Each structure stands twice: as structure tokens, then as C-alpha cells.
Amino acid sequence: MSEHPALPAEFLDQAGLNRQHVFDLAALPAEISGRLAIGAGERQLILIGHGGRRLWQCVQASGMGGEHPIDDYSTQTVARWFAECLPGHRYRLLFPGEQPIGLQALGELAGWHQPSPIMVGVDREWGSWYAYRAVVVADTDLQPSVALTGRSPCPACAGQPCIAACPANALRDGRFDLEACSRFRLQPESPCAHGCLARQACPVGSEHRYDDAQIEHSYSRSLAVIRCYYR
Secondary structure, eight states: OOSSOOOOOHHHHHTTOOEEEEEEGGGSOHHHHTTSOOOTTOOEEEEEEEESSHHHHHHHHHTOOSSOHHHHHHHHHHHHHHHHHSTTOOEEEEESSSSOOOHHHHHHHHTOOBOOTTSSOBBTTTBTOEEEEEEEEESOOOOOOOOOOSOOOGGGOSSOHHHHHOTTOTTGGGOOOHHHHHHHHTSTTOTTTTSOHHHHHOOTTGGGOOOHHHHHHHHHHHHHHHHHHHO
16 A cells, blocks of 8 residues: 555546646656755645546636636635645645746656647547646645556547648648748638637547637637737
């Protein structure tokens, strides 16, 4: 029997934050741990994410509004999780927040992130319909998670429908052309303004596709950033 308690996942699962990975800080690569300014007693980093539709449903049910409802909901849920399931333990929220943290690098270490032509991480179970929602450093001593392996669906995808579905031709030769993608999204009546047709063409994990409202929310935010950059 392990001397470390298992991560209490049920609370997070029910709240829609149904992906979790525990790292021992001492086992993290130096290029990651060296940027964390580890404090006294801090032993672990916990990566929290979601897959599928449930998180958005929970956010909507909470009545939370504002500019960043998913971030605000995730932050409050993590606080409640520590208070109710890990009482007496201290944690520090790195993301959402101002401190730079390599989410995809952590996702790769956890086995969540597999590269794809559309430059969004893809997973054999969830497809691209998952995201990172919180990163905390804590004084916990939980059982470290085992990295997932063999999760990339792309090598076996002969048809590559994502590439064919991109009206901006931003995925030619298997390379993502950010400039072409961004400028096409800014065109009047662009079909990609509030959602990525290439992403939606991927057959992997299609049963977990986000609700239209969540897709529009996420892509509206990225479109606003593009407009600021190209104005």
C-alpha cells in the first residue's frame, strides 16, 4: 500500500474539472521547476484541466458571468476543493494568474498533450476538446500521478480531414500558418471567426465536442486578441 494518499478527485470531477495530474516538484525538469520560486514546505504541483462539456455546464449552472467566467469558476472551485477535501494544506495558484507557466510542457509531461496539425493538443480519448484550467503548487504529499502513454491519434489518421477543412489553407504541408489563419478569421463574415472548422473536422473525441456557446466564448476571446494585434 502506498504511503501517499490518493488525490481526492471526486469533488473536482463533479465540478467539471475532470482531469488532474500530481507532480512531485523534485521530479520536474529544471526548466520548469526553476521558474516556480518554490516556497518553504511546497512539495507538489497539481495540474487541473477538463475534458468535454461538463465544465461549461457547471459554469453556466453557477450563474457566473463576467469577462472570464471559466477562469473565475475554476479558481473558486480549487479554493473550495482545498477547503473541503484537503483541509490544513496550503496552496498557491500559478494559473490562472500572471506568472508564466508552460501549460503545454506540463501537459506533455502528464501525457495529455499530443501535437496535431492544428497546433492544439490532441488526445486519443478527448480529441482536442480538453483544456488546462488551473495549476497549483501545494504542501501536499499525494500519490504522484503516472504519465499517460500512447495517446496520439494523429499518426493513424490517414485522411487528415482537419487539413482539408481549413478554408484559409493555413495547414498546408502540415505546417500551421498563424498569419494566414489570423487574417482569414478577420475577414467579414468569416466562418472561422467564432470557431475553427479544422478543429471541428477532427473525428477523434467528437462525442466530447464543446457546446456551441462554449466554442463561441473561447474563440471570441482569441479573436479579440487578434484584432488588437492587427489593428
